[in-house]
Amino acid sequence: MSDDAVEKATLAKQASCESRRLRVMLTAWEIEEAERHAELLRALQRGNMEGYWDSTHEATWFEKFLLDWSLAEIKDNFNFDTAVYPNDLALLATADEQLNQFESHAKQRDLILSKEELGRELKTLIAEGGEGSETDDTHVSITSDDR
Secondary structure: OOHHHHHHHHHHHHHHHHHHHHHHHHHHHHHHHHHHHHHHHHHHHHHHHHHOOOOHHHHHHHHHHHOOOOHHHHHHHHHHHHHHHHHHHHHHHHHHHHHHHHHHHHHHOOOOOOHHHHHHHHHHHHHOOOOOOOOOOOOOOOOHHHO
């Protein structure tokens, strides 16, 4: 591979690794969100049983105001998130190892000095809207069939 191809492959692997890292973090927060919503719903139900016998309308309005999900939806989301989390972690581990290999290869060729430089390069690409500094009209388009 040419130096340019190795450098671009390393940047691509870094982007893959970071997107998987963020996906793992997002899934963990979604699990946390489901747990907290379930706790809130249980607390409201306990409170309803204890203090809202005379004010059912107020309790129902309060629950609808605070909760976006039913208990069944919370359980479904929690079960889904906890099921996909190990897969997300495995994808992250694979992407991280691939990135390490590409970074090692790039460093051997003195193409990339550090992860910080990769990060700066990735931020520059994002700021430019994903387009490089080339002046040719070669573009890669991603369709739904490619995903």
